[in-house]
Amino acid sequence: MKDETKFSVKDLNLFYGNFQALKNINMELYKGQITAFIGPSGCGKSTFLKTINRMNDLVEGVKITGNITMDGVDIYKDMDAITLRTRVGMVFQQPNPFPMSIYDNVAYGPRIHGIRKKSVLDEIVEKSLKQAAIWEEVKDKLKKSALAVSGGQQQRICIARTLAIEPEVILMDEPTSALDPISTLKIEDLATELKKDYTIIIVTHNMQQAGRISDKTAFFLTGEVIEYGDTEQIFNNPRDKKTEDYITGRFG
Amino acid sequence: MIKNSNTKLKDGIAGGLIYLSATITVAILIVIIGFVLYKGLPGINLKFLTRMWDDVTTVVDVNRNNVTGNNTEAGYVESLGISIALEDEAVVIKSIDNDSPVKDAVNVKKVPYALKKGDVIGKAGSTNFKNITLEEAKLALNEGTGPIKMKVTRPGGGIVPMLVSTIYIIGLTLIIAAPIGICAAIYLNEYAKPGKTLNIIRFAIQNLAGIPSIIYGLFGMLVFVQGFKMSYSILAGSFTLSIMLLPTIISTTEETLKEVPRTYRESSMGLGATKLQTISKIIIPSALPGILVAIILSIGRIVGESAALIWTAGTIAQIPKTLVGSEAAAATLTTKMYWLIKETADLEQASSIAVVLIVLVIALNILSKFITRRFLKKRTS
Numbered sequence: 001m002k003d004e005t006k007f008s009v010k011d012l013n014l015f016y017g018n019f020q021a022l023k024n025i026n027m028e029l030y031k032g033q034i035t036a037f038i039g040p041s042g043c044g045k046s047t048f049l050k051t052i053n054r055m056n057d058l059v060e061g062v063k064i065t066g067n068i069t070m071d072g073v074d075i076y077k078d079m080d081a082i083t084l085r086t087r088v089g090m091v092f093q094q095p096n097p098f099p100m101s102i103y104d105n106v107a108y109g110p111r112i113h114g115i116r117k118k119s120v121l122d123e124i125v126e127k128s129l130k131q132a133a134i135w136e137e138v139k140d141k142l143k144k145s146a147l148a149v150s151g152g153q154q155q156r157i158c159i160a161r162t163l164a165i166e167p168e169v170i171l172m173d174e175p176t177s178a179l180d181p182i183s184t185l186k187i188e189d190l191a192t193e194l195k196k197d198y199t200i201i202i203v204t205h206n207m208q209q210a211g212r213i214s215d216k217t218a219f220f221l222t223g224e225v226i227e228y229g230d231t232e233q234i235f236n237n238p239r240d241k242k243t244e245d246y247i248t249g250r251f252g
Numbered sequence: 253m254i255k256n257s258n259t260k261l262k263d264g265i266a267g268g269l270i271y272l273s274a275t276i277t278v279a280i281l282i283v284i285i286g287f288v289l290y291k292g293l294p295g296i297n298l299k300f301l302t303r304m305w306d307d308v309t310t311v312v313d314v315n316r317n318n319v320t321g322n323n324t325e326a327g328y329v330e331s332l333g334i335s336i337a338l339e340d341e342a343v344v345i346k347s348i349d350n351d352s353p354v355k356d357a358v359n360v361k362k363v364p365y366a367l368k369k370g371d372v373i374g375k376a377g378s379t380n381f382k383n384i385t386l387e388e389a390k391l392a393l394n395e396g397t398g399p400i401k402m403k404v405t406r407p408g409g410g411i412v413p414m415l416v417s418t419i420y421i422i423g424l425t426l427i428i429a430a431p432i433g434i435c436a437a438i439y440l441n442e443y444a445k446p447g448k449t450l451n452i453i454r455f456a457i458q459n460l461a462g463i464p465s466i467i468y469g470l471f472g473m474l475v476f477v478q479g480f481k482m483s484y485s486i487l488a489g490s491f492t493l494s495i496m497l498l499p500t501i502i503s504t505t506e507e508t509l510k511e512v513p514r515t516y517r518e519s520s521m522g523l524g525a526t527k528l529q530t531i532s533k534i535i536i537p538s539a540l541p542g543i544l545v546a547i548i549l550s551i552g553r554i555v556g557e558s559a560a561l562i563w564t565a566g567t568i569a570q571i572p573k574t575l576v577g578s579e580a581a582a583a584t585l586t587t588k589m590y591w592l593i594k595e596t597a598d599l600e601q602a603s604s605i606a607v608v609l610i611v612l613v614i615a616l617n618i619l620s621k622f623i624t625r626r627f628l629k630k631r632t633s
Contacts, residue, residue: 082525161523
């Protein structure tokens, strides 16, 4: 499979006040693949993920230098955050459906982008829930609160909610860390299924998970990318000693 | 053995003190409510709840026609279609027929003034009804044909003006204070940049909430009553109360907004929503129960407030007809209670008002609990 660049990151530095959270990141992220970011807590992998859809803009006192381009367009200079976030959706660590019905949760994105027609919304909701592999479980309780279903189901509803805005890229920030093993497997299967249509970037603490589902893996340590390459190579034949130490469980 | 008798003793004393404090609190509560009920309940009846405060005496013209009622009651007046009775040596209207001409009575200014059950007739034609017998009264009312002039007194002793004024003031105050307070809270929590200025504003709000209400009353009198020449009026009172309640509404609403999980904001923004969309579609609906509770608690404070209103809305028992000016002066239940004790030392009547107030406040508290519970249930099912 030929690697086609989706994002190109050049000399990216990120500061929280005086603290430098990301140091000189240079990286290409590829279309139609799953890229996994691994590394110990506080290494900057989530921070980096959030620079891709500019969620860090919401945090006070963040300064970013360098640039990120998506399909050749600079996402910080030549694109507004709202447009970017409709093209780059995000799934968070904790399942966080809004306190409303399952239907309203999935329809939230399309509604704020101006879709009012009931039949169109119905169609989007059904399609998104099917894509997120949860339609069969919730189709009879769409009007029920999204908070009344299990955590794993909530997370898939959140994925459906993200899919409903028809993004090109899905960012997943440790999407299974709060879930049981069976729900985790479901989400992983889902991710593998979704990469046919979407570019997926996933942050994970779980190395087996990265190994199971990703095409490319980047290992982060103290704000730097130590090693980035094909998942197979990273896990079987790491070039850097630190990567090897982390993967073999010597720290982390 | 780790637990020696000394710790047991300490535990016992501490436990005893806790029980004692709880008992004292409950006992005080029961004594207060019991005292107020004991003094006030006998004075509460339908008349108390439905009548005006002052007696109103009016001279009316009634155009008699021969009502062909077939009522044979002792006090039935054929020409007027009403029946009368003697109560405390006064002639009182006991019932009115549907086609009675007293319903079309007009006062001296030719403004319709329909007579009602319970009105006291003081004079009819040239006959004074003082120390009159029922027969004599009937005779005087039936004498001649055509129009008759009557002096009618509508007895007072009720709290309707205060109830109405209280409702007006609650409504006006909330219309002024709630939107401003909620918007200010949203600004402080969602838009303002954390820092020194924000801390100073928060500090100011917290302190404003602690200022005695009589100071707000003084301020309201100087600024609204005198400065803006509103005189004692419900508008001046409502402005004063609005200023007094703003800090509470702002801080309660802000607390509620703070409880809205950050992840709601993040996911909404992550779906490409603007800040305003996130606030209006996610944050406010999530915070709504808390905001409603803040408003209900404000109503409780308005109902209970006297110091801020005595000098701004006055103590006259009338239903306000305008927002400012002499016709707008209005006593709420609480200010009237204060006035009663101060001017007439009528403890019984004051206690009756107190009973009404207690019932109102308890009802508001139950309502706020109900709202919180209902929203919680709705959200997770």
